[in-house]
Amino acid sequence: xxxxxxxxxxxxxxxxxxxxxxxxxxxxxxxxxxxxxxxxxxxxxxxxxxxxxxxxxxxxxxxxxxxxxxxxxxxxxxxxxxxxxxxxxxxxxxxxxxxxxxxxxxxxxxxxxxxxxxxxxxxxxxxxxxx
Numbered sequence: 206x207x208x209x210x211x212x213x214x215x216x217x218x219x220x221x222x223x224x225x226x227x228x229x230x231x232x233x234x235x236x237x238x239x240x241x242x243x244x245x246x247x248x249x250x251x252x253x254x255x256x257x258x259x260x261x262x263x264x265x266x267x268x269x270x271x272x273x274x275x276x277x278x279x280x281x282x283x284x285x286x287x288x289x290x291x292x293x294x295x296x297x298x299x300x301x302x303x304x305x306x307x308x309x310x311x312x313x314x315x316x317x318x319x320x321x322x323x324x325x326x327x328x329x330x331x332x333x334x335x336x
Contacts, residue, residue, distance in 0.1 A: 227279040239273035
């Protein structure tokens with residue numbers, strides 16, 4: 206199973222550190238497109254369980270031509286860490302509570318046909334005013 210663990214670094218902008226760990230017995234490959242909105246998927250919900258829509262910039266980034274593409278190989282037991290600034294892509298309101306789940310698709314073989322989703326734990330957080 207692949208896993209993504211996330212934690213909040215408690216800065217003014219909401220960032221999470223996502224660690225992708227390969228706890229399988231197989232080599233896996235991450236295709237990096239160089240844009241967080243393409244490499245990862247997010248589900249942010251408010252305290253009422255309502256999914257928060259991404260900003261318009263996310264759709265623009267997802268629809269832009271791909272200008273960078275490379276592969277990261279993770280052997281069994283290897284991991285890699287990404288810092289994701291969610292506040293750049295979501296309008297999060299001060300004094301509100303949210304949860305976030307992050308996932309991405311990972312290739313498990315060289316044919317690009319076999320893939321699995323690496324999913325994060327559910328992270329709860331509150332947005333505090335910077336004043």
